[in-house]
Amino acid sequence: xxxxxxxxxxxxxxxxxxxxxxxxxxxxxxxxxxxxxxxxxxxxxxxxxxxxxxxxxxxxxxxxxxxxxxxxxxxxxxxxxxxxxxxxxxxxxxxxxxxxxxxxxxxxxxxxxxxxxxxxxxxxxxxxxxxxxxxxxxxxxxxxxxxxxxxxxxxxxxxxxxxxxxxxxxxxxxxxxxxxxxxxxxxxxxxxxxxxxxxxxxxxxxxxxxxxxxxxxxxxxxxxxxxxxxxxxxxxxxxxxxxxxxxxxxxxxxxxxxxxxxxxxxxxxxxxxxxxx
Numbered sequence: 001x002x003x004x005x006x007x008x009x010x011x012x013x014x015x016x017x018x019x020x021x022x023x024x025x026x027x028x029x030x031x032x033x034x035x036x037x038x039x040x041x042x043x044x045x046x047x048x049x050x051x052x053x054x055x056x057x058x059x060x061x062x063x064x065x066x067x068x069x070x071x072x073x074x075x076x077x078x079x080x081x082x083x084x085x086x087x088x089x090x091x092x093x094x095x096x097x098x099x100x101x102x103x104x105x106x107x108x109x110x111x112x113x114x115x116x117x118x119x120x121x122x123x124x125x126x127x128x129x130x131x132x133x134x135x136x137x138x139x140x141x142x143x144x145x146x147x148x149x150x151x152x153x154x155x156x157x158x159x160x161x162x163x164x165x166x167x168x169x170x171x172x173x174x175x176x177x178x179x180x181x182x183x184x185x186x187x188x189x190x191x192x193x194x195x196x197x198x199x200x201x202x203x204x205x206x207x208x209x210x211x212x213x214x215x216x217x218x219x220x221x222x223x224x225x226x227x228x229x230x231x232x233x234x235x236x237x238x239x240x241x242x243x244x245x246x247x248x249x250x251x252x253x254x255x256x257x258x259x260x261x262x263x264x265x266x267x268x269x270x271x272x273x274x275x276x277x
Contacts (some may be wrong), residue, residue, distance in 0.1 A: 001261075002032040004175060004213055005095075005118070005245025006254065008078075010037055010071055014250040018078040019085070024251045026088045028258055034175075034245075035079050036093035036118055037071070039109070041102030072112050095120040095177060098167030106172060116174030118213075119167045122181070124159045127151070144185040156182050157194045161201060168204045176205060177245060178215040178225035191229040198230055199237075206239045216260045217247035224264065 003025065008018045018035055025033045076092050083090040095118045096106060109117060123135045124147060136143045138160070147156050160182050167173060179201070183189045205212055212234060215225040226234075231242075244264070246257035 001030050002034075002243065003030055003246050003248070003254075003257065004034045004091075004211070004243035005177060005215060006033050006035055006248045007037060008035050008075070010075055010078075016251045018075075018090075019082045021248075021251060021254065022082040022086045022088055022090060024254050026086055028255060030088065032089040032091065034091040034093050034115075034118075035075065036095045037075060038097070038120075038122070039094040040097040040123075041099060041105040072109075072114075076113055091115040093118045093175070096167075096173070097121050097123055098163060098170065098173075099123075100163075100166050100170075103170055103172075106170075110172075117172055118175040118177050119164065119173040120177035120181075121160065121163055121167065124156060124163075124182070127159075138182050139184065141185040144182065148186065153186060153189075154193060154197075157197055161194075161197050165201050165204065168201065168208065168210065171208070173210060175211045175213055175243060177213045178217075178247070179212065180226045180230060183225075183227070184218070184223070191227045195229065195233060198226075199233070202230075202234050202237055202239060205234075206237060209241060211241045211243050212239060213243050213245045214264070215245045215247050216257065216264055217245075217253075219260045219263050219267075220256075224267070228267070 006021060006025070007014065008021055009015050010018075021035070022033065072094070079090045079092045092114045093116055094109060094114060096109070098106065098119055098121055106117075122137055122139050124138055125134050126136055126147065136147060138144055138147070138156075144156075157180075164176070164179070168176065180191070180194065180198070183191075204210075212226070212231075214231065218224070244261065246254060246260065248254040248257055
């Protein structure tokens with residue numbers, strides 16, 4: 001049993017260190033985990049307090065660059081030590097917000113001894129906003145509501161998926177996380193409105209043998225990313241490479257993920273979908 005999406009306390013996601021997370025992972029029966037932190041190449045002039053605490057930003061200030069590289073090196077060091085001491089396989093990754101303008105900055109991540117990069121976008125661009133306020137973090141309800149009210153649900157996904165597709169085609173990523181993430185705060189969401197938009201993405205994922213993550217963080221709220229209809233479409237198109245990501249931000253989350261996996265199994269049995277490994 002593996003978990004492809006676990007955050008540590010290196011950048012204030014939680015106070016739990018990698019060693020303690022690895023201990024708990026082994027205790028609950030996981031054979032392999034991936035530890036990753038958010039990484040954004042965007043130069044955001046006024047990042048929110050939440051952004052500043054849980055994302056490694058590229059910045060033109062040298063000190064920020066040093067902070068970025070030191071955190072990544074620390075992530076690698078702690079994962080390697082914990083793997084050796086605890087005896088559980090630990091993959092090292094970064095959850096990267098992709099944007100074509102910053103592809104060169106993202107390519108620099110290949111200099112680090114990471115196992116792979118994870119594509120997990122959290123931003124959309126507001127077409128009518130000024131340059132310094134253009135990026136909206138869609139992990140916040142008020143930002144989703146603002147964008148949907150102004151442009152509509154389909155436009156939200158259109159802009160989001162355009163960026164996801166560009167990230168996949170860049171050839172830098174091994175896993176795609178929470179593919180339909182913008183639905184998180186959309187009332188009366190129906191996946192049928194985005195199935196045609198998502199087909200080109202699934203085609204590229206399958207062609208490039210990229211792993212599609214099934215993110216179960218919000219399954220207790222009745223939500224998985226991507227939704228069942230998208231996973232069914234992926235399977236129908238010939239997709240086979242799926243991972244389970246708990247998106248844990250604490251040891252408590254990791255403990256809870258066992259019951260969430262059981263709920264996922266139950267959900268797929270009800271839907272008569274293909275079983276997941």
